[in-house]
Amino acid sequence: MRRRLVGALLLVHCCSGDDATAAVAVTAQLAETFAAACNATDFHALVDLPAAKYVHVMDFSRGIEAAISAKRGVPCVLRRLARRPANSRCARWYVGRYDEVRRNMYTTEMASFKAGYNPDAGDYGHVIVTEHVIEGVRCWMLFGHLDSASVAFKRVGQVVERGERIGAFGASHENGGWAPHVHFQVSLIPPATHDMPGVVSAAQRDRARLEYPDPRLIAGMLYT
Secondary structure: OOEEEOOOOOOOOOOOOHHHHHHHHHHHHHHHHHHHHHHOOOOOOOOOOOOHHHEEEOOOOOOHHHHHOOOOOOOHHHHHHOOOOOOOOOOOEEEOOOOOOOOOOOOOOOOOOOOOOEOOOOOOEEEEEEEEEEOOEEEEEEEEEEOHHHHOOOOOOOEEOOOOOOOOEOOOOOOOOOOOOOEEEEEOOOOOEOEOOOOOOHHHHHHHHHHOOOOHHHHOOOOO
16 A cells, blocks of 8 residues: 655535534444444554563553552563563553543643644644555544654655555654554544644544544554
8 A cells, every 4th residue: 555645735625514424424324334433444554562461451541640650560571471561660562542631741832833843741742644555435534653764754645565664753852752552543534734633622533533533443453
């Protein structure tokens, strides 16, 4: 599958009342079609993760302090020898969940429009957005919190091939102040720039789940 890097696009919404209801219905149908298209497609790995015994799925619903606190129990070496999934203390890699209520986790002010490098604390840092057509359905994929080398020499409209490495994790000084990781997000609406709302309010949640589908459709079942 061929992918294109995306630059600034203009998206104008003007819907109210019945028009807004119809727009939601159209988006819902598109999301259903997209899910079916993904199920019929074989994707290259997003990140080469090790065995499950080194990977822990984080739970931020109770707050960030509870999620990162060390857990007692079976020593890490014995847990790995027994091929048991890693806990938060033993893991070397971590996975964050989609559509998770994360109270009191995002506290920095976020601007409504950004262009180029997103340097603000809590933001994406260096970002790449690719454009795809999957079984006739057009979508966009955001890769955030990358290093500066990931965006160097990239240009709008550049074609990348399946399996081609397009970026690497950025360190905290360049990725918005986070531990090194990649924020992967899928969109069924064209982004206005190389940015997507990774966090929405409770009132926006239902609509966001349609416009920004579960990334496991692409990345695979990282958790159940």
